Amino acid sequence: MIELSRVSKSYAKSGVKAVNDADVTVKNGEIFGFLGPNGAGKTTTIKLMTGVLKPDSGTVSIDGIDMAERALDAKRRFGYVTDNPELFARLKASEYLNFVADVYGVDTADRRERVERYASLFEIKDVLNASIGSYSHGMKQKLLVTASLVHDPDNWILDEPMVGLDPRSSFNLKELMRERAAAGKTVFFSTHVMEVAERLCDRLSIINKGAILFTGTLAELKTRGGSDSSLEKLFLELVDDKEEAKA
Numbered sequence: 001m002i003e004l005s006r007v008s009k010s011y012a013k014s015g016v017k018a019v020n021d022a023d024v025t026v027k028n029g030e031i032f033g034f035l036g037p038n039g040a041g042k043t044t045t046i047k048l049m050t051g052v053l054k055p056d057s058g059t060v061s062i063d064g065i066d067m068a069e070r071a072l073d074a075k076r077r078f079g080y081v082t083d084n085p086e087l088f089a090r091l092k093a094s095e096y097l098n099f100v101a102d103v104y105g106v107d108t109a110d111r112r113e114r115v116e117r118y119a120s121l122f123e124i125k126d127v128l129n130a131s132i133g134s135y136s137h138g139m140k141q142k143l144l145v146t147a148s149l150v151h152d153p154d155n156w157i158l159d160e161p162m163v164g165l166d167p168r169s170s171f172n173l174k175e176l177m178r179e180r181a182a183a184g185k186t187v188f189f190s191t192h193v194m195e196v197a198e199r200l201c202d203r204l205s206i207i208n209k210g211a212i213l214f215t216g217t218l219a220e221l222k223t224r225g226g227s228d229s230s231l232e233k234l235f236l237e238l239v240d241d242k243e244e245a246k247a
Contacts, residue, residue, distance in 0.1 A: 001025070001026065001028050001062075001064070001155070002049060002061075002062055002078075002155055002157075002186055002188060003024070003059075003060070003061045004023060004024040004025075004045070004049060004058065005023060005058055005059045006021050006022070006057065006059075007019055007021070007022045007023075007024075007045070007058030007059070007060060008020055008021055008022070008055060008056050008058055009048055009053060009055050009056055010056055016210075017210045018041050018044040018210050019044050019045050019048060019210045020041075020211050021058070021211075022041075022058070022207070022210075022211075022212050023215075024049075024205055024215065026155075026186050027186070027203075028185065029181055029182070029184045029185070029186070030181055030186065030187070030202040030203060031177055031178070031181045031187045031189070031201050031202050032186070032187065032188045032189075032202065032203050032205070033189060033190075033197040033200065033201035033203075033204035033205070034046070034188065034189065034190040034191075034204070034205055034207065035190070035191065035192075035194070035197055035204060035205070035206045035207070036207040036239075037208060037239060039209075040207045040208045040209060040210070041207050041208075041210040041211075042159070042190040043159055043190070044210075045207065046157060046159045046190060048060060049188075050075070050078065050080050050157060051074065051075055054068070060074075061074070062077040062078055063077045063154060076104065077153060077154055077155055078153050078155035078156065078157050079148035079149055079150075079151065079155070079157070080148055080157045081141075081144050081145055081148050081156075081157070081158040081159060082159055083159040083190075085137065085143070085144045085164070086140075087132045087140060087143065087144065088132060089131065089132050089133030090131060090132075091131065091132055092129055092131055092132070093127065093128045093129070093130060093132055093135070093143050094115075094128040094129055096132060096143065096147065097115050097119075097143075097146065097147055098111070100147045100150050101115075104151035105151075106150055106151050110152070114150050114152065115150060118145065118146040119146050121176075122146060123142070123169070124139055124142050124143060124146070127139070138164040138169070140164075141161075141163070141164045141165055142165070142169060145158075145173065149176075154185050155185065156180055156186065156187045157188045157189075158187075158188070158189040159189070159190050160190055160191060161191075162191065162193065174196070174199075174200060177189070177200060178200070194230070194231045194232040194235060195231075195232075198218060198230070198231040201218065202217070203215065203217050204216075204218070206235060206238055213238050214238060218231060222234065224237075224238070
């Protein structure tokens with residue numbers, strides 16, 4: 001379970017709030033989508049959620065563990081796929097995966113089984129002895145996804161995870177998201193692809209200019225714009241309405 005309570009973060013120089021009083025609760029056993037236009041605050045929110053950034057105010061907790069008070073314990077509870085898969089170029093992929101497994105204290109048998117499964121699923125098993133620097137963007141993304149699951153986290157946090165993936169890998173990633181949610185684990189992901197969010201999400205939030213505009217199910221969102229409306233149409237109407245209200 002992931003909880004953000006009244007979390008805010010401002011840019012140091014401008015004072016503009018990248019995230020403004022955000023409340024987000026992601027329940028166990030659900031896939032939660034995080035949607036917003038470019039610059040809306042999605043990645044900043046995720047960096048606050050994962051402890052990469054510290055909030056100016058508010059609290060972040062992972063499975064009830066306060067990020068500010070017990071950061072290491074909280075960070076052990078999730079796997080994180082960033083929006084920028086820049087990794088240690090001089091390491092072999094296998095060395096990187098073992099490094100991650102060591103950090104999380106994963107035993108030899110479990111790490112071998114998980115690396116075997118996910119590296120095979122994303123078709124990088126045969127290149128694990130190659131240096132990461134020789135990998136394409138898509139291969140780095142697959143490696144990062146594999147590394148994020150090596151400790152079998154209860155919470156999986158992904159920032160634009162489909163970017164750079166081929167169709168088969170995107171399909172397999174979505175199946176993994178469904179599998180983990182069905183097992184009672186938490187899946188949180190940001191995306192620009194409305195069709196993916198519409199098919200996958202149990203609940204979602206829409207953020208724009210740092211403010212959460214909506215949180216709930218797609219059915220609840222459709223009560224605002226008609227049951228026949230697509231998520232894309234509802235999203236654009238909600239964001240546009242907010243822009244007009246500020247004008």
